[in-house]
Amino acid sequence: MPSRGAETVATVTPLHPPREAAPLLEVDGVSLEYRTPDRLVRATHQVSFEVHRAERFVLLGASGCGKSTLLKAIGGFLSPVEGEIRLDGRPVRGPGPDRLVVFQEFDQLPPWKTVRDNVAFPLVASGTAARREARERAAHWLDKVGLARFADAYPHQLSGGMKQRVAIARALAMQPRVLLMDEPFAALDALTRRRMQEELLALWDEVRFTLVFVTHGIEEALVVGSRIGVLSPHPGRMRAEINSHEFGLASEGAAFQAAIRRVHGLLFDQAIEPVPADAARRTA
Ligand SMILES: Nc1ncnc2c1ncn2[C@@H]1O[C@H](COP(=O)(O)OP(=O)(O)OP(=O)(O)O)[C@@H](O)[C@H]1O
Ligand SMILES: [Mg+2]
Secondary structure (H helix, E strand, C coil), X not given: CCCCCCEECCCCCCCCCCCCCCCCEEEEEEEEEEECCCCEEEEEEEEEEXXXXXXXXXXXXXXXXXXXXXXXXXXXXXCCCEEEEEECCEECCCCCCCEEEECCCHHHCCCCCCHHHHHHHHHHHCCCCCHHHHHHHHHHHHHHCCCHHHCCCCHHHCCHHHHHHHHHHHHHHCCCCEEEEECCCCCCCHHHHHHHHHHHHHHHHHHCCCEEEEECCHHHHXXXXXXXXXXXXXXXXXXEEEECCCCCCCCCCXXXXXXXXXXXXXXXXXXXXXXXXXXXXXXX
């Protein structure tokens, strides 16, 4: 079902993986605002989309269109001024271990904890596992991201890509209902980014977690996503949804280039009526 208010881009290929009746995550007409001392900033305007179990849903849009703000709201750190976000049919009211975020920044790991303790700590702190089980689970997930040998290292001894792997292991060890990733590979060099995309897709193939992945890269969106929500520039509105499961790391042919051009057109096409400007909307 296309999101409300979105232009639907017709695709002839069936959705993959097969849809279940009820979506896991529903973002339903969500507007998000920031209140600064002298004005309201509308970050997103009536955005709707649904994410089903084991989907890789990508939010794609230009800088400032509200991607991170949407993730914050899904994470429960910001409440919509309009609309509702539901997980398993229940409204999201605050943060919870069922929705974890991996950020772009390399400094998201406490530097005084070893790699193993970084992964184990949230399990213990949230009461999900006792200390011994937490360490076993940490070892399991560090192995999955190829860092078993670095369990006793400290974050400053790791490369940027390795730190992101730890952050991914830490999040997946908690077995969240939805993994939220905010441009997790944007600060990496092109080769490492490519390798991280490969590893993320291999991990998804094995674990089949549900992913909401934010990027402003068209190619990254097509490669990582099974479905893409294209947002308009500030304030973000859902402009289109695109099925992208047919594309992968090996994609480079004419169909892939055509998809890039089509998404580029959707991102930058200005033929959409404006939302009232922020500056005109004074705070009460
Ligand atoms: N704390 C804040 N206070 C006021 N305005 C904010 C705040 N955070 C973000 N904004 C504004 O909200 C809008 C959306 O910001 P957001 O960070 O969600 O964009 P984004 O799509 O993630 O951009 P980028 O690709 O650069 O990360 C922008 O206009 C931004 O200036
Ligand atoms: Mg952002």
